[in-house]
Amino acid sequence: MKLTEHFTLQEFLYSDTAGRHGINNVPPDNSPVYANLRKLAETLEQVRTLFGLPVHINSGYRCPALNKAVGGVRNSAHLAGLAADIRIDGIAPHDVTRRITASDLAFDQCIDEGTWTHLSIDPRMRRQVFRAGS
Structure with a gap:
């Protein structure tokens, strides 16, 4: 299912880790996660426009079992479909x-x-910027 012109729901649900562990990483029907993922996809469309290049999703939505399996924090925005870990070919994460x-x-x-x-769109929109490990 397409969420936006360049992003599908499947991109946000896919996980190698979920596959390896037999985790069903699909939100329940009528979950607010679906609306959140659409908003997140719209934000990633803006990122795509900013760079003029495709944006690849390493990790999007995470059900609680998947979040635990990957060592995510208990209050991760990924759990609500409000975050994605992304990369853009040829451009360093920094x-x-x-x-x-x-x-x-x-x-x-x-x-x-x-x-x-990692890019999140939690409704607080605090514009917090971090570098892992610092």
Whole structure:
């Protein structure tokens, strides 16, 4: 199912870890997660426009079992469909983080995780910027 022009629901639900552990990473029917993922996809469309390149999703929605399996924090925005770990081919995560935070894009957290960038749209929209490990 397409959420936006360039993003599908499946991209946000897919997880190698879920597959390896037999975890069903699909939100319940009528869950607010679906509306959140649509908003997140709309934000990632803006990121795609900012860079002029495709945005790849490493991790999107995480059900509680998957979040635990990957070592996610208990209050992770991924649990609500409000965060994605992304990468853009040919651009280092610190440069992705820098360009997003220098733009007028609305976000809650933008974190340089070293090999990807975490971007969340939690309704607080605090524009917090971090570098993992610092």
